[in-house]
Amino acid sequence: METGTVGAFLEPGEKEGDFILNMGPQHPATHGVLRVILRTEGENVVDCDSDIGYLHRGQEKTAENLPYVEFTPYTDRLDYIAAPAMNLTWVEACERLLQLEVPERAKYIRVIIAELTRLASHLLWLGTHAMDIGALTLFLYCFREREMVLDLFEGFGGARLTTHIFRVGGLPNDLPKGWLEDLEAFLDLFPSRLSDYHKLLTKNRIWLRRTKGIGVVTADECVDWGLSGPLIRGSGIALDLRRKQPYEIYDRLDFDIPTQEEGDVYARYLVRMEEMNQSLRILRQCVDQLPSGPFIGKVPKRLKAPKGELYHATESPRGEFGFYIYSDGGTQPARVKIRAPSFINLQALPVLIRGALLADVVAVIGSIDIVLGEVDR
């Protein structure tokens, strides 16, 4: 199968035993409404094509018709598993465009929330991914811890899933009383829970058989296909925008970028597990260094961006998430393009499942960690 093309919706091949199999859009293992069309030879997958757009809501068109501030709640609905990460990217892009200053305290709290988001997102990924492969136990354990993170979101921003937790220029409110103590209690508890997950999966023989050597993608292919996030780090390239092009206060924090060389499903699993560990490290540092001060900077009442364009990307739990904003000098952007990591990672699905068995497709899709709200926008 040549990699330059993702073929048209597939036709059955000439060979005897070729079969076209439709997976989705209601298949639970596709995490949403993804339809994958597979060409199989017996149990081997030969080629595949994805049919997306079932969740398309025209977010980019909406962004072009709303003032900068009013689009922030819409970004929740992009990657609804990691809504604060989407908010963060949008408000940062707006702040750069409008040249607003953000107070130090707000920056720290933003990083705290962003890292909690990473934890919540990876926990959901871990639970569902393990459940797809057959490890049912882990699902509820992961959700138990994810609830704690969502409770923290609720305590700060008032909402759990579609949080709308940041504002252009800072934060909607300061940390409530007792919130940091709750966070610290969670930070004390979580490492033991993380080691439980490791005990359940990392050395488990079934898990190893299902994930090792499956969905291999090399470093060069990662770069060619524009993969980002744990996919590219699982193939040995330490590409993490938190380190490469630091935003907020990431340049002041001490953390590692976990990488693995193998580039298979298991490598991505290890990368994400280690990322959770690193997030804990970042959270501890932020809690220790948290300065006092105002939580929102000076924001003009009517935001009017100068003429110009910019691309602002951050490291969301799924990879490089960015906004390209073109402003023509009005109160609304003239063009907004959302760089959705899930969309671009999903594109490489034919590369990832080449030579795989039918049952591995589920594991591979799970390891890409797609959210269809972001793929379809």
Place this chain on the structure above:
Amino acid sequence: MSKLKEFLSKAVAMADPSDLVAGASVTIKYFFSHPVTVMYPFEKREFSSCAKGVLALIPDKYGDDLCIGCMQCVKICPVDCLTVEMRKLSKEELLGRKFEEKKKKALIPTFEVDLQRCMLCSLCVEICPTDALEMSQTVTLIMTNREDQVLDRMRMLELGKDTQRYRNRLAAGEIECEAIQCPEPKHKD
């Protein structure tokens, strides 16, 4: 020979039960721990005090709202779920009236929020110059028909009363948290 070695090492790995024991130890540990779930309809979990529920109108001490009809909330709403009508009072009319909000010089005959559209982003609450709006603790939006999803001014004020009471009790330290019920609509027929 190498094949035999491979087979033997595999066999040893298969025979080693440490991974299974480690996994089982975790499940057994949690088997004896307390459940973390809540039996929902019988037990209700508590919300945080800044949970964002349905939009409510805060009443003043005369029972009227604090809205001055500046329409900023209507303008900023990203989904256009608010319908506000304002009638400005003349000086003569103002003479006989008392409002807690000194800037209030208008009546608000209509203040509606369409809950089917509202996405609880709280932008209107933040922009309100007189703090007339607040997010209540109500999150139950179960209603028997579509029309009830549009909260009118009286129901919003009722919610606001509850919210105010809740905030007062919270400030006094009487309660930790308490959920508020959405007021039943009064049907016309």
Place this chain on the structure above:
Amino acid sequence: MAETHDKEAGASVEPDGPTELPQEPSAGSNSASQEEVGGESLDTNSASASEMAGGMSAIKGEEEVTPEGEQTGSAGNESVPVEAKPGEEASTKETVAPEEPPKAQAQEKSAEEASPKGTVAPEEPPKALPQEKSAEEASPKGTIAPEEPPKALPQEKSAEAEPGEEVVVLEERKPSAKPPVSASKMPRKTAAPRKRPVRRPKKVVKAPEKEPSGFVRDVAAAHSEIVADVYNRYGEDTIVVRSGGYHSLCRHLRDQAALRFDYLSLLTGAHYVGTEPRCEVVLELYSTPYNRRVRVKVLLPAEAPSVDSVADLWPTAGWQEREAYDMLGIHFHGHSDLRRILLPQYWEGHPLRKDYPWRGFRERSEEILQERLAKIPLETETKPYSFD
């Protein structure tokens, strides 16, 4: 095509959904000059407020009474809306409540809340208001609103004329422009324009520009015949290319050992209308070895835009070009599989073009969709599988 779209858009504005917030046309002609001069002055305030009032009445489909509208339009006669009844009754009942607010406290409160945020009418805080704090207690909007129309005049004038002349012109025009203004308010009118020149130097935010990086200038020098422009705004280097040499420049950027832009972050298109309608293709390139970014822009005509595909250089461009085609109708030559990706195959039009209305074409009913669906052959026809 464009005209029909516009017409349809106009016809399909439904009463309950404000398709247009009070906004400038999204084109480049963004009334910049007017607004920049007026800035946050009362003049724009009144303009936008009335605009808002218009928008509101359009939204609700009935008469809306805003503070300004009332003052200028129907000063004396109040038309009480029918729906107002219950609310009014309630409030009248409640206002008879025995308790009276302590006067002193209330005074204090109003004084402390006389910040622009509170006192102001819908749009932006007019800075003139604090100055009128003392009078505000009487009726802030009453005093301000009638002033506004005359204020607009000096502002227009002063754009061309000296501030000194301004007052004279104003006094000439005053009676004719606004007869119903009462005499008591005259002096203040002359006071306000005098303040205006002080507020005139308004901070105009501009995109920070600097010299483009060295490697970008080298590229531009090496390909001077195809590079139209090079600039650096917001710290991001941009190369604007003519569509002819786009592919070769991309190859150069990717393969040159000193550049190595091997990672395509983003490929998108854009469509702008206004003074110079155009389409664009934008590439955000990232170099993994050197950790730097560059943006490549290709300017295309607005009608039937087409450009070479770069999917052979970066396979990740495949889906993104499909999306650009789907959303903007940009054709990519040499793309192996240019189909719609997010929208269904039967869709007509390209939604992210500016001539496509935000909320779609309303008259497109379910039946029309079904008709169109019936015309399209099924995407896949699996041949029946035999088990022998």
